[in-house]
Amino acid sequence: MRKKPELLAPAGTMEKLKVALLYGADAAYVAGKSFGLRAFGGNFTRDELKEAVEFAHALRKKIYVTLNIYAHNSDIKQTPQYISYLAEIGVDAVLVSDLGLFTLCRSQAPSLPIHISTQANNTNWLTAQSWRELGASRVVLARELAFHEISDIREHTDVELEMFVHGAMCISYSGRCLLSNFFTHRDANRGMCAHVCRWKFALTEEKSPGEYFPIAEDERGTYIMNSRDLCLLDRIDEIVGLGINSLKIEGRMKSVHYVACVTKIYREAIDACCAGEDFTGRLPIWRKELEKISHRPYTEAFYNGNTDEATQSFETSKNFQSTDFIGLVRGYDAKTRIATIEQRNHVKIGDTIEFFQPTLPSFHQKLTAMTDLEGNAIQAAPHAQQIFQIEVQSPVEPYTILRQNIV
Ligand code: SF4
Known part of the structure; x- marks a missing residue:
């Protein structure tokens, strides 16, 4: 070992x-x-x-x-x-x-x-x-x-x-750069980096204010400092x-x-x-x-x-993800198999959710019923951090993440 x-x-x-x-x-x-x-x-x-x-x-x-x-x-x-x-x-x-x-x-x-x-x-x-x-x-x-x-x-x-x-x-030696200080007066070396290196830069000419000439390495443009x-x-x-x-x-x-x-x-x-x-x-x-x-x-x-060039992202500074974070398990009653969830993204009946757990195996489940904390049936949880309950097909642990594929 x-x-x-x-x-x-x-x-x-x-x-x-x-x-x-x-x-x-x-x-x-x-x-x-x-x-x-x-x-x-x-x-x-x-x-x-x-x-x-x-x-x-x-x-x-x-x-x-x-x-x-x-x-x-x-x-x-x-x-x-x-x-x-x-x-x-x-x-x-x-x-x-x-x-x-x-x-x-x-x-x-x-x-x-x-x-x-x-x-x-x-x-x-x-x-x-x-x-x-x-x-x-x-x-x-x-x-x-x-x-x-x-x-x-x-x-x-x-x-x-x-x-x-x-x-x-x-892009520079781990945080020791002054881009953020220069553009935003926020000091990266004192915890306030504005991630300026990810910005989309353009070229301007002194006598043509407001005109931005793209700095293009190909038809998609460029993000010259976007690791x-x-x-x-x-x-x-x-x-x-x-x-x-x-x-x-x-x-x-x-x-x-x-x-x-x-x-x-x-x-x-x-x-x-x-x-x-x-x-x-x-x-x-x-x-x-x-x-x-x-x-x-x-x-x-x-x-x-x-x-x-393989270490840089020239197309976009956007992030990618294949799933959306839907909610977090706040409680689970083993007798009734009811899980209490705190919402993090819009979720509704009919959605297929993945339960990603700290130690137990992950599983998928289609939502067929949802209730509020008073037991009233609801069709969706559209509000940030709304608490709702569902019956789950397998036991869930506290802090289990609910997520859904982005289609
Ligand atoms: S601007 Fe970019 S390179 Fe500079 S400290 Fe912030 S994240 Fe690092």
């Missing part, structure tokens, strides 16, 4: 945290209301951070908190007290990229493990080893590394290594074989459906791989699952060496 790496999932909100851990993540990374790199990702109040730690620890899982902004002077004042609070509530590690914040964590909470964020651009073994000597317990590798470089880093250092296996990419999404599912065997300690999924701003689906697929892949199973036949099924969530076309990005 091969050593199993940790599966680390993103959690932008408490609900996503619960979904991540219930669908198979060993750990989740979250941000407080300040100092994380996803200022619009929901994020956790201090009380919620405490609740998140308690929820994770009850499942014998871990919570890491991001402190990975590049801090300016004005950020420093409130930081010592926040670091002490994180240590006090028992978070399992903080993610840091700024040397000043790193030093502060070491002095303020010496027993709090520190992971060096990918934002610090850890691209070689000397850097990884240097962070270890300074007291870091883990280094998150830069996404801009090829397999042979990762392998070399692994050989030269025994610090824990974490690497991204799935999720959105930056595809990383997907290293096909490389799991190789990555586990290297002895990487933690496999990370990007996406604290993505949906509950995204977190559930990506986490479950990588959970199954890692388990199959570490059990020595020949899972080649399951790969197409897993890939098909990853097509169901909202995503850009997939790429292995830098993993095979230098990137080329």
